[in-house]
Structure formats: C-alpha cells, structure tokens
Amino acid sequence: MQAQRITLNGNTLLSAKQIDLAENCFAAFCLLFFAGAFGFSSDLSEASVIPESIITLLRYGTYASTLLLLLLRPVETIKTARSNKWALGLIAIVCISFLWSPDPSMTIDAVWKEFIPMFLLSLYFASRFTLEQQFKIVLWVLVIVFLESVALAVAMPGVGLHTAGPFIGSWKGVFAQKNQFGAHSTMTMIALFMLANYAENKQRWALLLFGGCFAALLVSSSVTALALSVLGLLLTVFYRRFAWLGKRSILLGSLFVMAAISFSYVLFSNWVEILDYFDKDPTLSTRTLIWHLVINSKIPGSPYLGYGRGVFWNSPTLTSGFETIAYHIPPHAHNGFLDLILDVGLIGFVFFCVTWFVAYTRAARLAYDRKAAAYLWPLVFLSMLILFNTFESYLARLTTLYWILFITLAFSLSPKVFASKD
Template identity: 35%
Template sequence: MTIQSLRSDFIPITLFGIYLGVRFSHSTLFRLLFRSVLILSFISLVVAWLIPSIGRHPMTHFAYPGAWKGIFTHKNSLGFNLILTNVFLFLRWLDHSQKKNLIDYALLFLLIGGTILSESLSALLISYLSINLTWLYCYCYQWRGKPTILALKIVFMVCVSLIGIVSVLWTPLMTGLGKDPTLSARTLIWEYVLGRVDESIILGFGREVFWKTPGLFTNVWRVAHHVPPHAHNGYVDLLADLGYAGLLLFFVALLPILVKVLKLAYQNRNMYDIWPLAFMIIFLISNSVESLLLKGANFSWLIFVVIACSPLTHSGSPPSSQRQTSRIRSSKI
C-alpha cells in the first residue's frame, strides 16, 4: 500500500466508519442508510429520464451505449445503489410491524424497473439472490438438530450441482440471453491478473500499484481491448494488492463479523436486525463482479466497517408473537 493512498482515502473513510459504528445504533444507521440510498436512487432515475445527456451513458460509449447511470459516473454504481434500495425496501415490506401503503409498492416496482433500465444484469441477479437468501435464512431456517444438518447437506449438494451445470452451459446460456460470456471481458481480466500475481504471491504489489504501473497492466489491452481502472473483482484486486497474506487476513477478520450478523438476524427477526446480514450478502456477492474492497472513498467499504465495529445488540422489543417465536427457537438451539 502506498502511504499517499492510505492518507487520502482509506484511512479517513475507515475512521469515519468506526465512528459511525460506535456512535450510532444499527437501527438508527438503517434508517439513515435507507433514506440516503432511496433519495439517491429516486434522483438518479428522474435525472436519467428527464435529462438523458447527464443521466445516461452516451450512445457512443464503447460498452454501455444509452445505459442509465443517473447522478453516478457509471451504470454499475447506480446498480449497486439500486441493489441496496431494493433489498432494504423489501426488508421493510417483509417486516409485519411496519405499515404498508401504495407508495411502498409503487417504489418497489419503480426501483426494479430502474434496475432493468440501468442494463446491469449483475444488479438484478444480486438483488434477487440477496433478497432470497436473506428471506430463506431469517423466515424459513430453523435449527432442529440432525434434520437441519441433513437439509443443509442437501442444499449444499444442490448448489454444487447447479454451479457445475451453469459452468458447463455458461457460454450458450449467456449467448442466449444476449450477454457477453466473458462478462464484458471480466473473466479475461481476472485470468491475466491472477497470472501476474505469481510475481509477488505473498504480499502482493501494494495497494492500487498494479493498475498504476504500466509494466504490469499494459498487456491487459491485448485480452480486454481496454485498460480498466481495476479488475472488476474485489477478491482478485485484494490478491493483487496484498497477496495471499492479505486475502487470508481479510477472511479471518470476516468470520466473526458473519457470525455476529447471522446470530442477530436469527434471534431477532425484524428489519432493523436483519439489514446487517442483508448487506453482508450483497457485499460478498457484489465483490465477485466489482471491486469494492479497499478501493478509494468507497461507500460499501464504509458500511462494512460500520457493521464490523457496531456491537449489533438487539434493536428493541419485537411484537409479542415475534418474542414468543424467538424464545421457542432459542430454546431449540
């Protein structure tokens, strides 16, 4: 890592995340975060609709002509903001303690439509996966000893089988959907970067050094026909920056955070206690197609630090029916 890049963005955004996590409860943070991403999404969709010269990529764009980007610089940034908004709005919709009205339903359909118009297939898939995984864990999963272990094994085998089938049929599947099988040259970039990582396999090249050193990234042009600012994969970029030592350290630090958010969501099933788990699912999946780890003044990294530093205690007493359900489930653990 270069000292200048640490001082300019990584350290300030990390310290701010620590402050927010320690200073505010996660229920307060959810309200602030939900309002922020909702406002940003709404303004972006309005700008893209009414002022296409600002809110859309130009028709001459080499990869995404005419795609909606709103007030963001790239359609993928709008897509990530829409993912957060869609999932958080869905959590509010699932929480029976929250009153629903026509505005809630209208917002949900509007944002899903905006995600489609952004032409970000990854945003649609990540929204769908995040919503379903969160819902399955928080509202369907229940520990019952050996039957639960058996069910988890079956789910694991089904997932492995699906991954194998998709990997075999990947090219015809993506071609049939009218999409590039290389994910806009992402897979080619990953292959190239991973090949160069062997030159500094333990500690990496340093933070963002790879994409600022012509001798390292120049040949990317030959495989991707353009030079991206990053690898479009947080784990590949982390490997290039910090090597296998940094990647291992990240996953070691990630484990207690996942345990904390899983425990909170399982015991207290309301939107204020579920959103940290939902965000972690979004964060981990999104990093497979975008670089959100240690990259500049990154909003997603800020929220990750907030969750990591927050004590994540129960946000409040749920309705009586939820309290009874929680006690029953807790007694079975």
C-alpha cells in the first residue's frame, strides 16, 4: 500500500515520500533489533553490552509502534492476516500453547515478549511493503549486521570473538556463537550475489562485500555454514538458470534430483566412515546424541501438542538425561524442527510444514515468472531455511530474524496480498 500524505488545516505536514522513508527506516530498525544488532554481549557473558533497560525500552517501543501502524491500516492488516489460514493457525497454536504447558506463566511470558512482537512485525512487513521493498530492506539489514559483526571482531575482540572454550579465536560478531555468525554471513553473501547478478540494475559493488562475507565464513571456522553457503549459491544459480519449461529443463531437473538422492544415499550410508576419514566427531559435536534422546524419549512425552512455547529447555525436570547421554544439557536441540515439535507438538509441526510448502510453491511460480532478484529471494530464502534448521535452531526459538522473514513471506506470497501490491 502506498503511503498517504498527512495534512493539517490544508497544509501538508508529511508527504507520501517522507512517510515512505520513515516507514522504511522503522522497518529496518525493527529487523536490526530482532537480528541482534543491539543485544550483543561479551564472550561467555549473559549481560548485554548495551544496558538491559535500553534493550527493554527498544523492545516495547518497537512493539507499540508496530501495533499502532497496523491499527492505522485496519483493512490491509485484516486482509493480510486472513490471506493465509495455515500461517495464522500456526501462530494461534503457539500463542495458546500455555493452555497445556507444564509452566503456563513461562509460556505466556515467552509468547508475550518474543512471539507476538515477531508476528506483529511480520504482519506489518507483509501488509505494508512489496516484495521488491522487502528484499531491499532485508538486504541492507543483513549487510549492516554483518559489517557491525566485523567491526566488533576487529575493534572489540572480547565481544566479537570467542575468547575461551573450544572455539577460541573464531569470529562470532554480534551473535552468541560462531555458527549463528556463519549462517548470517551465508544469507548476506547469497543476497549480495543476487543483487550483483540478478537485480534489474546490477550492483557490481556488491561483489566486494560478497568476497568479505566469504572471508568472514573462513575465519568463523563454521564448516557447516561454509558448506551451506556453497550449496546456497548453487541453488540460487540453479533456480535462476532453469525456468522448468521445456524438455531441457525437465531433464536437467530430473538429473539434479537423481544426483542429490545418490549423493545423500552415499553420505548417510557411510556417515561414520566419512567423518572418521576427515578426523571429525561422528556425533557432530553430540548433535546426534541429542536428537536421539529428543526423538525417542522427550517428544513421546507430549507428542501432539508439545510442552508449550519456551518451556522445555528451561525445565530441569524435562531436560533430565541429557547430561548422561550427551554429556551436557544443551540450550536447544540443534535442530529447528525438533525444537518446534517440543514447543507445539506434531500438530503445530504439520501447520508449519503446510505453511512452508504452500509458500515454497508460490515462490517457485513467482521466481520462474519474473526474473528480478526480489522475486527470486523468497524461493532461495525458504530453501535455506530448511537447510539451516537441520543442524541449528533458527525457527521460532527466542527472537529470530529467520522466523519473521518466514511468516512475512507466507503472507506476502498469498495471491490476494501479492495482487493488491502488484
């Protein structure tokens, strides 16, 4: 929806262009907040470098401002919310999960402080901006957080680097852990690659930052992020190159699927031998042990509805057993899908799967119909979302930029919402 000018007694106080600029800046600021640009802390410290009182003020300030902007456009807000019943159902299940939670007050606190603000921002982002505008804002947010992380690593090593533990010397930037920095650098690198090669006005300067992101991945020592960055770039080129039209595209697509299946079979059937050859831990830093315990012992305790938002990993009773099998109590399952099931059960997970699949199908049609980078972005992001959450937890756990963008795209790609802005 295009912004309208604000007048008083016939005098223009703010033009449509000024309102657009203000809302673009506000949206970018909110995304920066949820991406962690203001809540960074020293290594092994729970206290943020910025005082907690300021962080709280920013949280509730963005919360209230987003709600106000949604109320100022009630028609667009309601139309956007109603455009995707599966996404709305997923949001509803998480919000009411306190009803079956073993600790309702903890779930209500997590929903109120973390989940609802993310949902409101997603709803505002989807109802207010076109896909082109969204891609532009998200790109700048990714770049700003990346540059901030690099600046912290160089100027404030005690904050931007791991200074103790097994990852000492690895870059982490504004994030709590190197893998999070690696995932962010990967998404930034892919977005810059798209801007440099597939934008209507190709931005070749983006290749310089692209190289910086790749270098940052190397110093972060996140092997997973480095591998996913290569895979993400290959997927981007593949999606962009073939429009799935004609015999040639169908043939190449079939060959790609066959090659992927064959590679996966070889990888999983020789998992331990391959990791032993490269002198790597076959348990993937105890991930496989954690997954085994979660799947076989924890999920069966409440399989259909889960334990409620944000409860499982904060409950000593529920996390008992990990210190014996996985040698420690992890902060999360290192798998976004398992964490989602622990929160809202298999029912909530089904809602997520349908929401993702519908959004992915619509994104694929859009990417092959229009060639600009902004229309390729949803397809690439939704693909990377699945890959990232295989080994880490970047879905609805705590506050995360990935969940905001996922729900935003789920609504933005709905035919009614997209047509109203097209």
